[in-house]
Amino acid sequence: MLNNNFYNIDLNLLRTFIVLMQEKNMRKASERLFVSQPAISQTVQKLRDHFDDELFVKVRNGIAPTPFAINLERVISPHLNNLELALGKLNEFSPEELSGTMKIALSPHILSTITGTLFTALRHDAPNLDIELVNWGISTSDDVLKGDVFYGVHYDLDGISKEIARNRLTEIEGRAIVRQEHPVTESTTTPQSFDGVEIASQLLPGFNDNVCLAANILNSLGCKTRVGFRSEVLLALIDVVRNTDLVLPHSNLFPIKNFPELRSIAIQINNTIPRYSLYSYTHTKDRNSPTRKWLDSVLIDAIERQILINTD
Numbered sequence: 001m002l003n004n005n006f007y008n009i010d011l012n013l014l015r016t017f018i019v020l021m022q023e024k025n026m027r028k029a030s031e032r033l034f035v036s037q038p039a040i041s042q043t044v045q046k047l048r049d050h051f052d053d054e055l056f057v058k059v060r061n062g063i064a065p066t067p068f069a070i071n072l073e074r075v076i077s078p079h080l081n082n083l084e085l086a087l088g089k090l091n092e093f094s095p096e097e098l099s100g101t102m103k104i105a106l107s108p109h110i111l112s113t114i115t116g117t118l119f120t121a122l123r124h125d126a127p128n129l130d131i132e133l134v135n136w137g138i139s140t141s142d143d144v145l146k147g148d149v150f151y152g153v154h155y156d157l158d159g160i161s162k163e164i165a166r167n168r169l170t171e172i173e174g175r176a177i178v179r180q181e182h183p184v185t186e187s188t189t190t191p192q193s194f195d196g197v198e199i200a201s202q203l204l205p206g207f208n209d210n211v212c213l214a215a216n217i218l219n220s221l222g223c224k225t226r227v228g229f230r231s232e233v234l235l236a237l238i239d240v241v242r243n244t245d246l247v248l249p250h251s252n253l254f255p256i257k258n259f260p261e262l263r264s265i266a267i268q269i270n271n272t273i274p275r276y277s278l279y280s281y282t283h284t285k286d287r288n289s290p291t292r293k294w295l296d297s298v299l300i301d302a303i304e305r306q307i308l309i310n311t312d
């Protein structure tokens with residue numbers, strides 16, 4: 001018959017036993033463990049009943065262990081130390097230890113603006129991790145649920161499964177991107193300046209498949225406008241904008257310094273530049289994981305860096 005010494009014992013009793021072996025004094029053990037001496041006595045009695053041994057006897061300056069107790073400490077002490085170390089490491093996280101492949105899905109507005117900054121930061125922190133940065137598409141939500149995509153970043157999406165956790169990262173400001181020779185010359189203006197213009201809209205699958213939010217906003221403010229061109233590909237939109245007077249709605253993340261033939265215009269609505277929240281998305285099982293928290297911090301930093309570069 002198997003010995004039941006392990007299966008029927010509370011590990012907290014063994015922790016108290018080790019402290020008693022180290023202190024050889026009930027009062028000192030109770031102070032160290034922040035419990036009362038009667039509680040220590042109760043623990044000792046439970047241990048005596050469990051192991052069928054007296055374990056400790058009273059002596060002039062405290063207590064002395066029996067031969068069984070000395071042998072018990074020798075046997076269990078290394079294992080309890082290893083268990084303590086192992087449990088402690090559960091709260092430790094180092095991205096340097098990450099390996100394999102991680103797929104990250106970003107809104108095209110994000111992917112097309114901070115890829116270099118983001119990849120550099122990820123590679124610096126996790127040199128052994130292979131990164132796949134992909135556009136957030138129609139199937140991305142399902143890919144997150146299946147585990148094919150670990151992490152995603154987008155605007156506040158409707159209709160997301162309850163099994164997907166969202167976390168607000170930061171805010172970005174709206175911008176209108178135009179060619180240098182565009183008739184609107186101000187760096188900051190109002191929606192009325194764009195009355196009658198055509199819009200070049202970037203298609204963000206799963207977010208604005210059937211609508212252009214910028215056109216809807218302008219129309220609601222009494223400005224007549226229409227969508228003249230749509231594409232998922234930012235370079236295609238840029239090529240159209242730099243050759244026409246179409247306006248590309250984007251944000252202060254747009255890498256304007258990479259395109260000297262373009263300008264960025266801030267549009268004030270009621271004396272305020274519209275701001276839009278960005279969220280990270282992961283499976284709910286990973287919402288509190290250190291990897292997700294690390295990615296959140298890296299994304300926030302990359303976004304802030306890109307905005308700073310654009311404003312320098």
